[in-house]
Structures are given as structure tokens and as C-alpha cells.
Amino acid sequence: MALACAVLLASACRESAGLPEPFETRPVVAPRIAALEREVASDPPIAEPDPELTERVRGLVLDLPMLPSKLRTLQLDEIASIGDAALPVLAAFVVDDGLAEDRRIIAIECAAAIDTPRSVALVAEQIESARAPRVRASAARALVRSSHDELVPRLLLRLKYEMDGETVVWLAVALARFGNYAGLDGVRTLASTDRDSEVQAFAREKWEELASAAGLENGERLWKAWNDGDAIGRVPRSEPSARHRLALWRWIAKLSEHDLRAVDDARFVLSRSDASVVEPLCEALHEKDLYIRVHAAQCLERMGLRARAAGPGLVGALAEARLAPAAAAALGAVGHSSSASVLVRCLDPNADPELRVAAARALASVKHPAAIDALRGLLQSRERSDVRQAAAQSLVMQGHGDDAAPLLIKCLIAPGADASGAEAALEGWLVERTQRGESEAEGLLERWRSFAGPPGETPNPQAVATRQRTRAALLASFVAGTER
Amino acid sequence: MSGPVRPLLGVLVLGVAAWALVAVFRPIAPVAAAQAFASSEQCRSCHAQVFDEWAQSWHAQAWTDPEVRALSNDFQNTDCIDCHASRPVFETGVGQRVLPRSARRSEGIDCIACHLLPENGPEAKSGGLVAGTRDDLSAACRPVAVRALGSPEYCGVCHDQHKTVEQWRQSAYPAEGTACVDCHMPYRDGDMTQGRDHTMHGGHDIELVRRAVELRGHRDGDRWIVEVTNVGAGHHFPTDERSRAGDVFWRPIAAVSSTPQRWRHLYRFRSPYRHEVDLVDTLLPARATKSLPVDDIEARGPIEVALFYKRRPYWNDPDNPAPEQEAELVHRIVLTP
Numbered sequence: 001m002a003l004a005c006a007v008l009l010a011s012a013c014r015e016s017a018g019l020p021e022p023f024e025t026r027p028v029v030a031p032r033i034a035a036l037e038r039e040v041a042s043d044p045p046i047a048e049p050d051p052e053l054t055e056r057v058r059g060l061v062l063d064l065p066m067l068p069s070k071l072r073t074l075q076l077d078e079i080a081s082i083g084d085a086a087l088p089v090l091a092a093f094v095v096d097d098g099l100a101e102d103r104r105i106i107a108i109e110c111a112a113a114i115d116t117p118r119s120v121a122l123v124a125e126q127i128e129s130a131r132a133p134r135v136r137a138s139a140a141r142a143l144v145r146s147s148h149d150e151l152v153p154r155l156l157l158r159l160k161y162e163m164d165g166e167t168v169v170w171l172a173v174a175l176a177r178f179g180n181y182a183g184l185d186g187v188r189t190l191a192s193t194d195r196d197s198e199v200q201a202f203a204r205e206k207w208e209e210l211a212s213a214a215g216l217e218n219g220e221r222l223w224k225a226w227n228d229g230d231a232i233g234r235v236p237r238s239e240p241s242a243r244h245r246l247a248l249w250r251w252i253a254k255l256s257e258h259d260l261r262a263v264d265d266a267r268f269v270l271s272r273s274d275a276s277v278v279e280p281l282c283e284a285l286h287e288k289d290l291y292i293r294v295h296a297a298q299c300l301e302r303m304g305l306r307a308r309a310a311g312p313g314l315v316g317a318l319a320e321a322r323l324a325p326a327a328a329a330a331l332g333a334v335g336h337s338s339s340a341s342v343l344v345r346c347l348d349p350n351a352d353p354e355l356r357v358a359a360a361r362a363l364a365s366v367k368h369p370a371a372i373d374a375l376r377g378l379l380q381s382r383e384r385s386d387v388r389q390a391a392a393q394s395l396v397m398q399g400h401g402d403d404a405a406p407l408l409i410k411c412l413i414a415p416g417a418d419a420s421g422a423e424a425a426l427e428g429w430l431v432e433r434t435q436r437g438e439s440e441a442e443g444l445l446e447r448w449r450s451f452a453g454p455p456g457e458t459p460n461p462q463a464v465a466t467r468q469r470t471r472a473a474l475l476a477s478f479v480a481g482t483e484r
Numbered sequence: 485m486s487g488p489v490r491p492l493l494g495v496l497v498l499g500v501a502a503w504a505l506v507a508v509f510r511p512i513a514p515v516a517a518a519q520a521f522a523s524s525e526q527c528r529s530c531h532a533q534v535f536d537e538w539a540q541s542w543h544a545q546a547w548t549d550p551e552v553r554a555l556s557n558d559f560q561n562t563d564c565i566d567c568h569a570s571r572p573v574f575e576t577g578v579g580q581r582v583l584p585r586s587a588r589r590s591e592g593i594d595c596i597a598c599h600l601l602p603e604n605g606p607e608a609k610s611g612g613l614v615a616g617t618r619d620d621l622s623a624a625c626r627p628v629a630v631r632a633l634g635s636p637e638y639c640g641v642c643h644d645q646h647k648t649v650e651q652w653r654q655s656a657y658p659a660e661g662t663a664c665v666d667c668h669m670p671y672r673d674g675d676m677t678q679g680r681d682h683t684m685h686g687g688h689d690i691e692l693v694r695r696a697v698e699l700r701g702h703r704d705g706d707r708w709i710v711e712v713t714n715v716g717a718g719h720h721f722p723t724d725e726r727s728r729a730g731d732v733f734w735r736p737i738a739a740v741s742s743t744p745q746r747w748r749h750l751y752r753f754r755s756p757y758r759h760e761v762d763l764v765d766t767l768l769p770a771r772a773t774k775s776l777p778v779d780d781i782e783a784r785g786p787i788e789v790a791l792f793y794k795r796r797p798y799w800n801d802p803d804n805p806a807p808e809q810e811a812e813l814v815h816r817i818v819l820t821p
Contacts, residue, residue, distance in 0.1 A: 129761075131761055131762060160759075161758050161759040162759070163759050258580070258581050259645070260563070260566060260567070260581065260645045261645070261758075263563075263581075264563045267563065290576070290583075291581065291583070294583055298562070302562075322575075325585075325586045329586070353522065353587045354585060354586045354587050355586075356587075357586040357587040358586040361586070384522065384587075386587050386588050386589070386590070387587075416523070416525065416590060416591065417590060418547070418548075418589060418590035419548070419590075420547075420548055420553055420558065421589075421590075424558060456800060458550050458551050458554045458796065459550050460550065461545065461548070461549070461550060463550075464548075464550050
């Protein structure tokens with residue numbers, strides 16, 4: 001009886017301590033894609049339009065610019081009613097680089113009005129490939145009323161490469177239609193820069209419009225709500241369609257590609273998707289393919305607080321040695337309630353150094369007293385130098401730079417240390433002290449920054465080393481002075 | 485309960501309780517086998533020459549290189565970490581993409597990244613710890629010969645991300661038996677017994693760049709034709725990062741007493757970033773020549789032509805580029821009718 005109780009007690013304690021179950025990997029991505037491909041109806045082939053239909057569509061398109069607004073709407077409805085059968089004719093207009101922009105834009109608008117998976121794909125291709133910014137902007141604008149959420153990943157990817165301000169704003173508006181506010185970063189930047197006043201005014205207008213449409217007070221609140229994981233539940237959500245889920249799984253599959261560009265694109269798209277991607281990414285943590293496991297964890301890390309629900313999955317992933325460092329990094333970022341205790345246990349001296357360093361770094365984002373205590377404990381000299389430095393840098397980010405500064409100053413000149421990382425952390429520490437109102441720190445920060453060199457110029461390694469030595473001497477005397 | 489049964493039961497219960505306590509408070513992290521190598525510094529004592537060569541190389545500076553830090557925004561662009569602080573190549577396999585590491589990032593692409601063998605790999609079963617050019621299990625690091633170590637597929641795990649190895653494959657060099665290490669890690673003093681130089685000179689070495697390309701010019705009617713030939717690079721010129729460019733400039737020769745005229749841009753060799761949709765790839769393949777007519781009325785007389793190598797793609801003032809301040813001179817020629 002006592003034996004049975006002891007065994008039950010041990011199991012219960014193991015569970016409540018959050019110790020991970022053995023970690024299993026299996027094919028995850030391919031079966032998911034296969035299942036969704038079966039679920040998504042495949043589009044029937046489009047027949048080559050007969051001459052009569054071709055003429056009819058051409059006529060509708062060419063007449064459109066001349067019509068008053070009400071008739072225009074009717075004309076677009078007529079084109080929409082033709083459906084995919086009109087696409088071959090519209091595509092001929094749309095892809096013709098030699099055609100006047102206005103004509104191409106009209107054809108894009110017509111294609112968007114049809115609003116089928118194939119028609120919106122045609123429009124999305126123009127956002128991706130048209131050389132003229134005006135055509136790209138018009139294509140993004142045309143998708144604002146689309147009902148096809150499978151476009152979201154394509155629109156997100158375009159945010160990575162688009163350089164035209166107006167297009168960026170329309171992409172953000174189109175994405176917002178589906179409850180994805182990743183485009184707000186670009187709109188926010190455009191709204192605050194004054195390089196092009198017209199674009200700036202347009203960005204400001206849409207910044208507030210999007211907030212109002214979402215029922216929030218202003219653009220800043222919406223942006224914060226999106227990035228903070230929408231703890232207040234104010235950001236509109238929509239359930240992804242089967243096509244959208246299929247698109248997401250296909251992006252997850254790209255995490256396995258050899259070409260890093262494809263992987264980078266996938267990480268970009270997935271980390272900017274809404275919270276509905278968290279569950280697939282957590283499933284992907286169990287994928288047999290190591291690349292997918294690791295990069296799925298990275299995507300969750302990059303989502304930050306929006307991936308809070310991934311906490312339990314990431315804790316489980318710590319049991320897989322090759323995945324554990326990426327899982328630890330993600331745990332720090334997603335802000336799960338168990339992150340502090342779990343990451344502190346990852347610092348165990350017997351753990352893999354990769355995991356220990358990753359956990360020390362991850363603790364920078366975990367607001368918990370246990371995190372601070374653990375990081376302070378790592379500053380001891382018997383620790384590995386990279387673990388100590390990671391802990392020191394995390395302490396600065398936690399607002400406890402005073403504890404870390406002496407070690408980081410040594411890292412500026414110690415052989416083998418990450419001097420550039422120490423430099424960035426120390427500047428953060430000086431900023432923190434300046435913000436506390438310390439006038440001496442303010443003067444020091446000014447002197448620190450004076451060693452930076454002319455903006456826009458990249459110093460050579462020798463100049464960097466000289467700068468770091470000078471800064472080390474500057475701070476060493478400051479710290480020595482404050483300790484006296 | 486009689487005799488020794490009670491005390492025995494008590495001991496058993498205590499033992500189970502102790503086991504339960506251990507199970508609860510045992511560390512969560514998977515316990516890794518003790519790493520044979522914690523830092524490439526450990527290699528220095530036996531391999532001082534190689535270590536010193538490597539320490540000067542751009543592999544060693546992959547994490548600290550100021551240009552990389554500027555282009556990656558101090559690795560805020562974490563995509564860059566995969567190649568600039570990678571896990572050991574043999575962990576994922578030759579020809580397979582590397583994964584990023586968390587520890588020792590300041591050591592860049594170091595001995596461990598290139599030579600450490602996985603603990604559960606076939607070489608480990610025979611006792612090998614690191615990949616080398618010969619078997620010597622009596623040595624402290626227990627090297628085993630791994631032919632793949634010097635192969636282009638090996639370099640390609642990182643360097644083919646920007647298609648450098650693919651460019652080499654498209655050239656005549658594979659058929660001629662010339663691979664990456666032949667130019668970038670030659671035998672010391674040309675002697676196979678001396679081992680390979682680990683300085684790994686590349687695009688940062690302007691002398692190597694100079695040997696890679698030739699600049700010439702000839703007259704065609706009343707105009708000049710400038711030619712750039714990729715004579716010595718086993719891949720395109722320039723290669724690897726899209727931030728690199730080769731720029732050809734010209735200017736009329738000024739009279740002896742007057743100020744040199746401003747440089748006029750003639751052509752750029754570069755692979756554009758993906759967002760630069762208005763630019764095309766103009767990299768110069770191995771052994772190819774690009775002919776550039778100088779169609780300017782001011783170029784009818786003697787001109788000076790120069791090829792510059794730029795590691796950051798944009799000029800401070802695009803309308804008035806200053807190649808002598810912002811780039812490195814590769815070749816300069818004077819063309820006189």
C-alpha cells in the first residue's frame with residue numbers, strides 16, 4: 001500500500017513539476033498537406049474562351065474607364081458574373097508589360113471583382129511581379145474586398161520585399177480584412193517619416209481608419225494589441241479557411257528547403273501570421289525533419305507574445321536535445337506563464353551548453369524574480385564565458401544592468417568574448433541609467449556615442465577594436481568611481 | 485507484522501520516497517554527453533599554425549565583421565545567424581544546410597563548426613572525434629580521414645546559399661579538377677605535405693580580386709571599348725553576397741596641371757537584392773568577358789578607366805559616386821588613341 005502510494009505520488013509530482021514526456025517525432029507536415037489537399041476542392045480547368053466571349057470581356061474592360069461610377073459598378077458585376085471564364089482574356093491585359101498602365105489596372109480590377117481563387121491569384125501575381133509601383137499598388141488595393149484568405153501568406157511575403165509606400169499601405173489594408181495586422185509595422189513607419197508627404201498622409205489616414213474599423217481608439221492601440229498577442233481580445237479574428245490552412249502548411253514545408261532564401265521567406269510569413277498558425281507550428285515541433293522542428297520553434301519565437309499558447313508545446317520540445325535551444329529561445333519570447341521556472345531549470349550546469357546559453361538569453365524577456373536571481377547566479381566566474389555574457393546581457397534587458405556592467409566591460413576587450421554584443425548591451429545600460437535621471441550617465445552616454453564614427457560609414461575591424469578598448473576604459477573608470 | 489519484515493518494509497518505503505523526490509527535482513534539461521570540445525581555443529595548443537591562420541580569416545570574424553554586423557543590423561536579422569554562427573557542418577551533413585548555434589557565437593565559423601563529427605555518426609563508432617585528412621586515433625582530437633572535408637559540397641552548405649558553388653559547377657573548373665580549396669585553401673608553399681592554408685582568402689583580399697579579373701580597352705572607330713574578363717575566379721565575379729559589386733568607371737584624362745575630372749560610372753557587376761525589381765543580375769561568369777562601349781562625346785580622346793570593388797552596394801551620393809573613397813581600386817588603365 002505504501003509502495004503504491006509512493007509511486008502515485010512520484011508520478012503526480014513529475015506531472016505537476018512539468019517534466020516533459022519523452023519527445024516523439026513523426027511525419028507531420030506531409031500528412032497534413034495531403035489531408036487538406038483532399039479537403040480543398042480543385043478548380044476545374046478553364047476552357048479557352050470562344051471569340052464571342054473574348055470580345056464581350058474585352059469590350060467590358062475597355063469601356064470601363066469611360067463609365068460613371070454607378071454604371072461602372074454594374075459593369076464590374078457583369079464581369080464578375082462571367083467568372084473564371086473571363087480570366088484568359090483578363091490575363092492577356094494584365095501580364096502585358098507593354099500595355100498602358102491604366103488598361104492593366106482596369107483589367108486587374110476586373111479580375112479582383114470576379115473574386116474566385118484563380119482570379120485573386122492572378123491579381124496577387126501582379127503585386128509580386130509588376131515592375132510599375134502603380135500597378136502593384138492598384139493590385140493590392142483591388143484585393144481589399146477579396147473574400148479569399150488563402151491570399152494572406154502571399155500578401156505577407158510581399159511585405160518583405162515591397163519598396164513602394166503606397167503598395168505597402170494597401171497590403172496592410174488588404175491583410176487587415178482577414179484580421180492580420182502585420183502590415184501595421186510598415187504603415188506606422190510610413191506615417192512617421194516625411195520622405196514623401198503624400199505617402200505619409202495616406203499612411204496616416206489608413207493607420208487611423210484600420211483602428212476605427214477594428215473598434216479601437218487609434219492606430220497605436222491596434223498595433224500594440226496585435227503585437228502584444230491581443231490580451232484584451234479586441235483585435236478582430238477570423239477562422240482560417242481550408243485553403244488558408246493548406247497555404248500555411250505548405251509554408252511550413254518550406255522550412256525544410258535547402259535554399260535559405262525560401263526558408264527565410266517561410267519564417268517571415270509564418271511569424272507574421274495570426275494566432276491560428278500557432279497550433280500548426282506546435283504540431284510541426286514534432287515533425288521528423290529536424291529543419292522543420294527547429295525553424296518552427298524559431299517562427300514561434302519571432303511571433304513573440306502572439307504565440308503565448310505555444311508554451312506547453314515548447315516546454316515539451318525541451319526534451320529533444322537538438323530542438324531544445326530553439327525551444328528555449330521561443331519560450332522566452334512567447335511569455336508563457338511557466339517560462340520562468342522552465343528556463344531556469346535549463347540552466348542546470350549539467351545541461352547542454354547550447355541549451356544553457358539559449359536559456360540565459362531567453363530569460364531577458366521573462367519578467368519574473370526567479371529569472372533575475374538565476375541570471376545573477378550565472379555571473380560567477382566558474383561559468384562558461386558565453387553563458388556568463390548571455391546572462392549579463394539579459395540582466396541589462398531586464399533593467400538590472402548595474403549587476404552586469406562590470407562583466408560586460410571586460411567582454412569589450414577579453415579575447416573570445418562577443419565584444420559587439422557587450423557594446424550593444426552596455427549602451428542599453430547607459431540609456432537605462434540616463435532615463436532614470438542620472439546626469440552623470442547622460443554625459444557618459446554622450447561620450448560613449450561620440451566614439452561611434454561618422455554615420456553611414458562602416459569602420460574596419462581595427463577601428464572597431466580601438467573603439468571598444470576606448471569605451472572599456474571609459475566605463476571602467478565610471479564603474480570604479482561609482483563603487484568607491 | 486513480525487520480525488524483520490517491518491524494518492525491511494520501512495526501508496523500502498523510504499527508498500521509494502527518496503526515488504520520488506529525485507524524480508521531482510531532477511533537472512528538466514536533457515543531459516548531454518560531455519562535449520569533447522567547448523571552444524576552438526582548445527585546438528590551438530597542437531595546431532598553432534592553423535589556428536593563427538584561421539584567426540586572421542574572415543571565417544573567424546563571421547560574427548564580429550563590422551560589415552556583416554552593419555548589413556544584418558547587428559544580427560537583429562536573425563536569418564543571418566544560420567551561416568555566420570553555425571552548428572557543426574557534419575551534424576546536418578555535407579551538402580545539407582547548416583543550422584544556427586547558440587553558444588560561442590563570437591568564434592564565428594571555427595574549428596568546431598568545420599571539423600567536429602557527430603557523436604552518433606559512423607566515424608564516432610570507430611572512435612573518431614574530428615574530421616581530418618588522415619586517421620590518427622592516437623592524437624588528442626582523434627581525427628579520421630573524411631574525404632568530403634575539402635569538397636565543394638562541403639563549402640556549399642553555406643557558400644552555395646548565394647549560388648557560388650553552383651556558379652563553379654557551371655564553369656569549366658570542375659572538369660579541370662579545380663575546386664574551392666585549390667584557390668582558397670592552397671597547400672602551404674605549394675607543398676602537399678605542408679597542409680592547407682587556413683587563412684581562406686576570398687573577396688576581402690584585394691590581391692585575390694585583382695588576380696581574378698582583367699581590365700583592357702581597345703579602339704573601335706572613334707570610340708573606346710572597355711573589356712572586363714573573369715580570368716581567375718572559379719565562379720562569377722563578384723560572388724557570394726549580393727552586397728558586393730564591381731564598378732567600372734571612366735573619365736577623360738585631364739591636362740597635367742588641372743584637377744582630375746570626376747569619375748563617370750560605366751557599368752556595375754552585381755546580383756541585385758530581391759526587392760530591387762528594376763535591376764538585373766550582371767555577375768560575370770568564370771572566363772567570360774564583358775565588352776563595354778564608352779559612348780560619350782568626352783570619351784573620344786584619351787581616357788582613364790578603373791574597376792573598383794565595393795562591398796556595400798550603395799553609394800553615399802548616387803548621383804556623384806566617389807569610388808576612390810568608397811570602394812577599393814582593382815585595376816586602372818589609361819587608354820590613349
